[in-house]
Amino acid sequence: MSYDESLDFLYEMEKKHPELIKIEKIGTTYEGRDIVLAKISKNVETADSKPAMLFTGSIHAREWVGHELALKFISYMADNQDIDPSLEKSLTESTMYMVPCLNPDGYEYSRQHFSFWRKNRRKNHDGTIGVDLNRNFSIGFTKQSNTSSNVYGGEEPFSEAETSAIKAFVDSHENITIAFDYHSQGNVFFPAHKFMHEAEVDGTDMNALCANMNDEFAKVTGRKYGIHRGKPPAGLISGSGREYYYSKGIIAIVAEVGTKNIPDYMKSMSGSINENIPALKHAFSEVINYSAVAPKRVDEFTIESRDATSVTLIWQYEVRDDIFFEVYRSTKDKDACNERTKVGVVGGMSFTDTDLSSSTNYHYTIRAVNKTTGYKSPFAPVVKVRTWLEDDEFFKLIFANKSGTGYVGEFTQEQNRSHFGLNSLFVGINKSRGICDAVMSFDMDSIPKNAIIKSARFYIYPMNRVGAKIERFGEWNLSLLEQESFTEVTDFHEVENAKSKGVMGRAIQSSKLTQGIWNHWSFSKHECELLQEKIDKGEAVFRLDGPKTLPDGEDSQMMQFDIGYGQYGGGIHYRPILDIKYTLENEKIKLASDTRTTISVEKVEEGLKSGFDKEGSRVYGYLDFDLSQLPDPQTTMITQCALRIRNNNTFKTKSDVRYYVELVEVDEVGTYEDIKNREKIEYIGYEVAESDMGNKECQYFKFDTLSKQVLDAMHQEGKKLKLVIKPTSSLGMKNRIVEWNDDAELVIKYIPKRRTAVAKVENLKISKENKMIKLSWDKVEDEALTGYYVVRNSFHTPNHFMDGVKIYGGKDTYTYDNFASFDKEKYYAVFAYDDVPNFSEPAVIKYNPLEKY
Numbered sequence: 001m002s003y004d005e006s007l008d009f010l011y012e013m014e015k016k017h018p019e020l021i022k023i024e025k026i027g028t029t030y031e032g033r034d035i036v037l038a039k040i041s042k043n044v045e046t047a048d049s050k051p052a053m054l055f056t057g058s059i060h061a062r063e064w065v066g067h068e069l070a071l072k073f074i075s076y077m078a079d080n081q082d083i084d085p086s087l088e089k090s091l092t093e094s095t096m097y098m099v100p101c102l103n104p105d106g107y108e109y110s111r112q113h114f115s116f117w118r119k120n121r122r123k124n125h126d127g128t129i130g131v132d133l134n135r136n137f138s139i140g141f142t143k144q145s146n147t148s149s150n151v152y153g154g155e156e157p158f159s160e161a162e163t164s165a166i167k168a169f170v171d172s173h174e175n176i177t178i179a180f181d182y183h184s185q186g187n188v189f190f191p192a193h194k195f196m197h198e199a200e201v202d203g204t205d206m207n208a209l210c211a212n213m214n215d216e217f218a219k220v221t222g223r224k225y226g227i228h229r230g231k232p233p234a235g236l237i238s239g240s241g242r243e244y245y246y247s248k249g250i251i252a253i254v255a256e257v258g259t260k261n262i263p264d265y266m267k268s269m270s271g272s273i274n275e276n277i278p279a280l281k282h283a284f285s286e287v288i289n290y291s292a293v294a295p296k297r298v299d300e301f302t303i304e305s306r307d308a309t310s311v312t313l314i315w316q317y318e319v320r321d322d323i324f325f326e327v328y329r330s331t332k333d334k335d336a337c338n339e340r341t342k343v344g345v346v347g348g349m350s351f352t353d354t355d356l357s358s359s360t361n362y363h364y365t366i367r368a369v370n371k372t373t374g375y376k377s378p379f380a381p382v383v384k385v386r387t388w389l390e391d392d393e394f395f396k397l398i399f400a401n402k403s404g405t406g407y408v409g410e411f412t413q414e415q416n417r418s419h420f421g422l423n424s425l426f427v428g429i430n431k432s433r434g435i436c437d438a439v440m441s442f443d444m445d446s447i448p449k450n451a452i453i454k455s456a457r458f459y460i461y462p463m464n465r466v467g468a469k470i471e472r473f474g475e476w477n478l479s480l481l482e483q484e485s486f487t488e489v490t491d492f493h494e495v496e497n498a499k500s501k502g503v504m505g506r507a508i509q510s511s512k513l514t515q516g517i518w519n520h521w522s523f524s525k526h527e528c529e530l531l532q533e534k535i536d537k538g539e540a541v542f543r544l545d546g547p548k549t550l551p552d553g554e555d556s557q558m559m560q561f562d563i564g565y566g567q568y569g570g571g572i573h574y575r576p577i578l579d580i581k582y583t584l585e586n587e588k589i590k591l592a593s594d595t596r597t598t599i600s601v602e603k604v605e606e607g608l609k610s611g612f613d614k615e616g617s618r619v620y621g622y623l624d625f626d627l628s629q630l631p632d633p634q635t636t637m638i639t640q641c642a643l644r645i646r647n648n649n650t651f652k653t654k655s656d657v658r659y660y661v662e663l664v665e666v667d668e669v670g671t672y673e674d675i676k677n678r679e680k681i682e683y684i685g686y687e688v689a690e691s692d693m694g695n696k697e698c699q700y701f702k703f704d705t706l707s708k709q710v711l712d713a714m715h716q717e718g719k720k721l722k723l724v725i726k727p728t729s730s731l732g733m734k735n736r737i738v739e740w741n742d743d744a745e746l747v748i749k750y751i752p753k754r755r756t757a758v759a760k761v762e763n764l765k766i767s768k769e770n771k772m773i774k775l776s777w778d779k780v781e782d783e784a785l786t787g788y789y790v791v792r793n794s795f796h797t798p799n800h801f802m803d804g805v806k807i808y809g810g811k812d813t814y815t816y817d818n819f820a821s822f823d824k825e826k827y828y829a830v831f832a833y834d835d836v837p838n839f840s841e842p843a844v845i846k847y848n849p850l851e852k853y
């Protein structure tokens with residue numbers, strides 16, 4: 001629509017729906033056009049008294065989609081206001097303010113004269129034309145001398161009619177809680193960040209809002225947008241509208257829609273608009289939850305404890321009958337917080353999430369809900385936790401090595417070598433580079449040779465998608481290369497033709513490649529076996545490749561992945577990661593029993609028998625084992641245990657007798673009473689039926705998980721293992737006694753694994769050096785020490801090595817926090833770890849901006 005058509009449409013809508021829509025003029029442009037804002041709300045006269053969302057479109061002239069989307073969304077709201085109950089609710093309790101086009105002069109110039117025009121149409125003092133309106137707001141405003149630049153921000157903040165109009169409106173409307181500024185292109189959200197790299201308390205709100213909108217997009221087009229936050233942006237833009245709105249306490253987000261500024265309407269722009277309508281409807285429904293009537297945010301949301309399969313979360317809130325809490329969980333970074341991810345609805349201030357997978361990263365968020373009104377609170381900052389290992393498990397995070405990681409381009413053979421360790425990974429195809437593949441190499445030396453890989457995940461961070469354009473075609477595949485099939489990883493043809501045993505995990509479709517959100521592949525069992533073969537080779541080399549051909553009219557289909565290094569790298573924590581969970585080949589030991597006794601009503605005698613005597617009373621067999629023959633419990637983990645036993649006699653007639661083995665606590669076995677009144681600790685868990693005893697040479701009583709844990713505890717406490725074989729029958733058996741052979745033995749499988757962490761770090765100190773916060777601590781003197789893990793959390797002390805932003809992992813006894821602000825309070829924790837890794841108790845220190853360091 002032209003701008004005039006757009007105005008006609010808006011006034012027409014106002015005429016048709018006077019109760020719902022009111023059009024207001026908020027300013028006049030340089031060329032004399034009206035800048036208009038549509039207020040949309042049930043009983044629109046009361047609009048300004050309700051919490052509101054602000055939508056701004058096409059502040060950049062050539063980015064047409066914002067304008068078009070606004071008009072379509074206004075139609076949608078008018079048509080569905082009495083049909084869709086959730087929309088009706090939003091329109092009743094909230095207001096939508098929409099400026100379909102904040103740059104009418106530029107927009108018309110782009111439509112009629114030069115489609116690539118971005119700025120407004122003001123005449124600058126030196127005769128050049130135009131100011132980039134999205135650099136003309138006050139927050140971080142920088143004055144530039146080059147007025148012909150496409151990002152020239154004007155003489156001073158709000159020098160332009162368009163920006164001062166929206167400023168005046170926002171300043172006089174404190175009811176705005178959420179603002180979306182619609183741009184193109186990139187299919188990515190850019191939430192506000194206050195020019196800081198640290199987490200803000202409402203960072204999770206913005207990520208969750210975008211992620212929930214992603215779920216709406218996915219229903220329509222299968223697409224998810226990137227969410228570019230939580231990682232240092234390469235260049236922070238100055239004087240943007242978004243940062244101005246955010247400075248007023250508004251949740252402010254830029255949406256970059258589509259893959260071209262002015263796309264094929266039927267093929268692309270219509271899809272972008274269709275997917276954004278339900279997404280905007282969702283965002284609109286959240287407006288009330290950020291207003292004064294919403295419950296307040298949950299405080300001190302943190303991890304109380306975790307083991308291999310469960311996590312317990314705790315938080316603080318005033319005690320109120322009308323409040324409950326919703327807990328959301330995902331294994332993905334920046335995932336939605338909606339019905340799909342909701343795992344708990346609780347009244348108290350703790351929640352235990354069960355049946356989780358071991359050694360897996362989980363992300364949790366929480367919000368309070370008012371039972372009466374249904375209004376929800378903002379989110380507590382996300383909590384990240386990694387479930388603990390099972391007894392026989394270890395994990396290793398292996399980062400891609402620098403020299404073996406880079407991309408190779410078909411037309412860039414001369415430079416391919418220089419990409420390694422320096423350039424982020426370009427994967428796909430474009431006109432100048434040709435086909436491009438990434439190569440990522442991982443040293444496998446840190447994994448023991450006798451490791452058995454139980455699971456593996458491959459993480460990679462897609463970046464800068466605005467520059468690396470992605471249309472909706474093609475797929476990206478990860479494969480594990482056979483080292484014998486190539487000699488030089490920097491040669492395009494060798495890499496392209498290298499052999500692999502197939503693709504790992506599932507291919508990632510173009511629509512699922514979202515910048516700013518970690519992507520991961522989970523390996524199947526077969527793929528884990530392929531990876532395991534690489535342990536002996538000492539290195540695993542992966543190839544990531546994308547589409548190999550370009551359809552007519554397209555010039556690029558290229559994604560860029562971070563390697564952590566180089567000019568645009570996000571730091572070493574953004575390297576590709578191989579997350580491996582493994583166990584070790586078991587060692588086996590057989591223990592002979594120390595004593596074997598039979599206890600019946602009549603007597604206590606040597607030898608092992610059990611059954612029923614002639615009166616029908618039970619005859620118990622008792623045997624014990626000396627566990628001190630096992631290796632040191634501090635470095636040994638029992639993985640399996642079974643009592644192996646043979647019977648010397650069988651019976652001709654059938655019976656229902658079954659034998660149980662119990663772990664018992666008895667001081668001595670002097671009398672029948674001692675055994676009858678025994679303290680039972682645990683059933684071993686497996687029973688043997690007499691009817692099975694004839695046809696097997698040996699009987700195995702296998703220890704179940706709980707009895708194995710008891711055995712493990714006894715081993716640590718240096719106790720004797722005491723077992724009683726107890727017969728049972730429902731038929732009242734008499735005179736039926738099994739004689740067990742004296743060669744009964746305990747078959748124990750175990751692995752060498754450290755049980756407890758190394759000591760906690762001492763003397764953790766903060767200082768300032770080179771304009772950075774520096775942390776230092778004393779070395780932990782222990783041969784078992786593998787390294788230190790340093791975490792920053794802006795809200796609470798990190799209880800867990802995953803609970804915050806990783807600052808450092810390695811052997812040094814100091815680290816710098818390059819991205820920390822001096823002005824913001826925060827907590828640091830240092831964990832010392834061994835090769836399991838077991839993590840020590842955290843050494844914690846608080847950074848106080850008022851203190852001198």
Ligand SMILES: [Zn+2]
Pocket residue numbers: 060063183184
């Ligand atoms: Zn833009």
